[in-house]
Each structure stands twice: as structure tokens, then as C-alpha cells.
Amino acid sequence: MPSFRYADVHARVEVPDLPDRRWPSRRLTQAPLWVPVDLRDGNQALAEPMDPARKRRFFELLVAMGYTEIEVGYPSASQTDFDFVRLLAETDLAPEHVTVVVFTAARADLVARTFEAVRGLRNPVVVHVYTATAPVWRDVVLGRDREDLARLIADAGTDVLRHAGDDPRVRFEFSPEVFNLTEPDYVLDVCDRMTTLWDATPERPVILNLPATVEVATPNVYADQIEYMDRHLARRDGVILSVHPHNDRGTGVACAELAVLAGAQRVEGCLFGNGERTGNVDLVTLGLNLHAQGVDPMVDFSDLDGIRDIVVACNRIDVHPRHPYVGELVHTAYSGTHQDAIRKGMERHRADAAASGLDPAVAPWRVPYLPVDPADLGRTYEALVRVNSQSGKGGVAYVLHSAHGLDLPRGLQVDLASRVQEHADATGAEVTPDALLALFDAAYARPGAVEPVSWTSRRSNGGTERLDLVLAVDGAQVTASGTGAGAVDALADALARLGRPVEILALAQQSVGTGSDATAVTYLEHRGPDGAPRWTVGRDASVLGASVRAVCAAAV
Numbered sequence: 001m002p003s004f005r006y007a008d009v010h011a012r013v014e015v016p017d018l019p020d021r022r023w024p025s026r027r028l029t030q031a032p033l034w035v036p037v038d039l040r041d042g043n044q045a046l047a048e049p050m051d052p053a054r055k056r057r058f059f060e061l062l063v064a065m066g067y068t069e070i071e072v073g074y075p076s077a078s079q080t081d082f083d084f085v086r087l088l089a090e091t092d093l094a095p096e097h098v099t100v101v102v103f104t105a106a107r108a109d110l111v112a113r114t115f116e117a118v119r120g121l122r123n124p125v126v127v128h129v130y131t132a133t134a135p136v137w138r139d140v141v142l143g144r145d146r147e148d149l150a151r152l153i154a155d156a157g158t159d160v161l162r163h164a165g166d167d168p169r170v171r172f173e174f175s176p177e178v179f180n181l182t183e184p185d186y187v188l189d190v191c192d193r194m195t196t197l198w199d200a201t202p203e204r205p206v207i208l209n210l211p212a213t214v215e216v217a218t219p220n221v222y223a224d225q226i227e228y229m230d231r232h233l234a235r236r237d238g239v240i241l242s243v244h245p246h247n248d249r250g251t252g253v254a255c256a257e258l259a260v261l262a263g264a265q266r267v268e269g270c271l272f273g274n275g276e277r278t279g280n281v282d283l284v285t286l287g288l289n290l291h292a293q294g295v296d297p298m299v300d301f302s303d304l305d306g307i308r309d310i311v312v313a314c315n316r317i318d319v320h321p322r323h324p325y326v327g328e329l330v331h332t333a334y335s336g337t338h339q340d341a342i343r344k345g346m347e348r349h350r351a352d353a354a355a356s357g358l359d360p361a362v363a364p365w366r367v368p369y370l371p372v373d374p375a376d377l378g379r380t381y382e383a384l385v386r387v388n389s390q391s392g393k394g395g396v397a398y399v400l401h402s403a404h405g406l407d408l409p410r411g412l413q414v415d416l417a418s419r420v421q422e423h424a425d426a427t428g429a430e431v432t433p434d435a436l437l438a439l440f441d442a443a444y445a446r447p448g449a450v451e452p453v454s455w456t457s458r459r460s461n462g463g464t465e466r467l468d469l470v471l472a473v474d475g476a477q478v479t480a481s482g483t484g485a486g487a488v489d490a491l492a493d494a495l496a497r498l499g500r501p502v503e504i505l506a507l508a509q510q511s512v513g514t515g516s517d518a519t520a521v522t523y524l525e526h527r528g529p530d531g532a533p534r535w536t537v538g539r540d541a542s543v544l545g546a547s548v549r550a551v552c553a554a555a556v
Helices: 038-044 052-065 079-091 108-118 133-142 146-164 186-197 219-230 251-262 283-291 304-315 334-356 393-405 410-427 433-442 488-495 543-554
Strands: 033-038 071-074 099-105 125-132 170-177 206-212 239-245 266-269 452-459 466-471 478-484 506-513 519-527 534-540
Touching: 033 239, 033 283, 033 543, 038 071, 038 079, 038 099, 038 304, 052 079, 052 186, 052 304, 079 099, 079 466, 108 125, 108 146, 108 251, 125 133, 125 146, 125 334, 125 519, 146 170, 146 393, 186 206, 206 219, 206 266, 219 239, 219 251, 239 251, 251 266, 251 283, 266 283, 266 488, 283 543, 304 452, 334 393, 334 410, 393 410, 410 433, 410 519, 410 534, 433 534, 452 488, 452 543, 466 488, 478 488, 478 543, 488 506, 488 543, 519 543, 534 543
Parallel strands: 033 071, 033 266, 071 099, 099 125, 125 170, 170 206, 206 239, 239 266
Antiparallel strands: 452 466, 466 478, 506 519, 519 534
């Protein structure tokens, strides 16, 4: 790999020296202002940009989730975007509390077209002006030196001010694109010129958005750059400091979180991280990271699968199954140790909630391997544990319980797990809940040499139980009777009289379901012909019937 071709960030731009940096000791205690840019920045990154119907559907989703400031398009660059902004102006699609953001390059004709798009819009409006400021962009793309570019930016700011007039609905945003590769003194000077030009005040603040347009350094470097701006900006109380991290190094989320610690008050990004190259920062992950730390994200993610379905339909890009929080498999454990911990954690959670008199949905959450309760996001518990060749007895038991209501004794869990392991190794496939039940029944509940046909039981005055049965023994129907302390003992006695003895080691019973639909299940441990413990299972509408079936299945 020719790594020598590349220079690190410190060789490309001066990074502020902050020996007394404050951000490492701060904590995230409240949500910043979230600004989804899916309809503009995200849309520009799509192979098939959204048509009006998809754009509208996405906008309605963002409003329903609770976002109050939404970048809706680049109306000077696209007729579709222009028409969508006009749709917002001419209908009540945008609720009054939602601020509409429109994006434009720093050029007089594009600024004019942008204001034409927002004319008559009843909502608060942010006009977002951008220009690349980094040295390579100035040299290669724009062909301007520092002062020449600063004049271009000021001219665009003046155009914005002139078009806005005294309209109180309109506020201003400026992005020095590629901020993170721009000299600190230059970007500070340009930003201060804009806040002076636009007369930034606490009553009418200016948004200064500082993008990591191309991620080129570790997140701590971006945090230092943001803190430097936070500490040195003029009119700081009249500035909303915003960030717009991209994800070229795969650390966009970390950059955003550290930037907020460093003083940022606003974060621009996309749902599930769509955007140019490796994407914009993911607002879903950022919001749910706060949720997982006990901080209200101020956005509703309670139907996360439904949100994902709409975003996928609008973007025509799938979400990875391991994507944080929303991926199909992110709440799923295949590993035996993970499965056992989750099963025990869920049992403890329900028990602790009951002991505290709380609904499990609001009880404190402390379940191993699950940073949030999947139910918070609209997920069921069915897919928490899935079985393959990596799974253990706990996972097998969990799936049989959650999918089919069976509570297996520990010894039976161990025995079944080895059978499932053998099956999974042979097939190389995941074992579905129905396939797992089929394996279970084939191993423990299949008909044997002795099958019960009918039976009656009665207790004598002396306390002993008598059981009279009709059995199919090797296909021939016979009658048999036995007595004992209970029905199971009586059945064992009857089988012994037929020369089919069963040595019972342990027996457990449960009921699956409720009311008239309930089924009794008996788990029987007995000694096999080789002296080793074996298991059989019986199911019936009655407890006695389930026991008769389990014991008869053990006879050979």
C-alpha cells in the first residue's frame, strides 16, 4: 500500500492547540437541535433522486417523528426541489412550528432563485448559504485567494440580506464548506464577518454550520476545531453553532458527539446515514445513543421498523442488517454465552419489575448485551435469540419458550442442545423456531413401542391410585392395570407387569396456554437400556394424559 502518498491532517492544515480543552470532561445531558438534511444533501447522493411523491412522504415522516427544523431542498439547483418548496408555500403540509431550511451556493442568481422559492411561505425560514473555504478547494476549484473569497462570501451575504428585507420569518445560515481543512484564523474571520453583516443577536441568531465535509482526522481533532470556534467567535451569544459531519473515516457519529461536547448546539445529518461517499452522520444512531444513556432525544423512534421502511422506499437503499439499533439482527444473539445472559437478564427484568410493582415497559433496564429494550423501538422479543451452530442450551431453551411456550428442565436443555448442534453443523443453516420444535418432537415425543389408547384412574379409600389402560404394544392392543402412590407410579407398575419396565428419575410438568386452549406437558427423565439418562415428553389436554404419554414413550 503506497501510504507515503498521503499526509495527515496536521500536515494539511493548522489544528488549534488547546492544552486546556474542556470537551473531554463534559457530558451529553440534553439533545441538540437536530436538522435532517435527507431531502437536500441525502437526496443529492441518491442514484435516483426522489420524485415529488417520495419527497413528500419523507417530509411527512420527519414531521411525524418530531423534527422541528428540516432542510427541504436546493431550489436553485433543481426544478423538483423548487417545486417542492412551492408546495410547502402553497399548502399546509408544513406545520407552523416547523422551520424550513433552503440551501444555496454563494452566488447572486442562485440566492435570488432561492428567495423566489420561499416567497409566501408561512413557516419560519432559514436561508443556508455555503462556500468551500479550504486551501485546496480555493486553489483547485474556485481559483481565488483568501481575501477574494472572503469578498465573494460577503457579497452573497449582502444579497441574502437585501432579499430578506425586514421579513422576521427569515434567518440566516452560513457554512464554510470543508471547515475541518480550513485555516482556523481564516474561517474565524469569515464567520465573524458574516455574523456582523447579518447582525447576529440572541433574539435573531445566525447559524454558523461547520462541516467535516470530508472526514480526514480522528474525532478529537474535530472536537478541538469546534471548541476553538466556540471560544473565539465574536457575537457568540447570537450564534447557533452547528456541525455537519460526514463519515469518510467511519467516525461521523463520534465526531458529532464530541462536537456537541465541544460547544455545538445543532447537528445536521440524515436518517440511517445516507449521503455522499460514505454518508452523512446518522441522526437515528445519535438520537438513540442519547436514549440509551437516559437522555430524551426529543424525536420519536418508537416505530423504528416503520421509519426504516419509509426511508428505504424513498431512498431506494437498504439498511444493513447490522446497522445500529434498526438492523434486522442488532437485537439478535446466536452465541450460546450471549443467549444465556439475555435469557437470564429478561427473566430478572420481569421479576424485578413485578417486585417493584412496575410495568416491565417502564422498569429500569439492565439486560446483558442489550443496550436498549427492543420494545422501546417497536420491536418484539421474538428475534432476540436465534439458533445456529454457535448456539447453546440457553438459546435453544429461550426460543422454545418464546415461540412455543415450553419450559425445559435443565437436563433436557443440555440433551436437546447437543442434538440441535449436530443438526446445525450438518445443515450449516439457522434453525427456525418451527424446525427446532420439529427436532424436539422427533427426539422426545415420537410414538414408541408402547402407545396409550385409553385410560381411567381412580383412587382407593386407602390412598393408592389404580390405573386401567388400553395400550398398543408393538402394534397389538392389550389391557393393563397397575397401582401405586400416584398415577405415574401406577402406570410404571402396569408397564412392569407387561415386561416393559420404566425407571423414572425425574418428572416435571407445565401448562402451555390458558383456559380451554391450555395443553399439559410432562417432561420425563428415565434410565435408558444402557443405564444412561434419557428424556421423553408427553402432551395432552389433561395432566394425567400428558404423564401417561411421556411414561409410555419411555417404555421399550
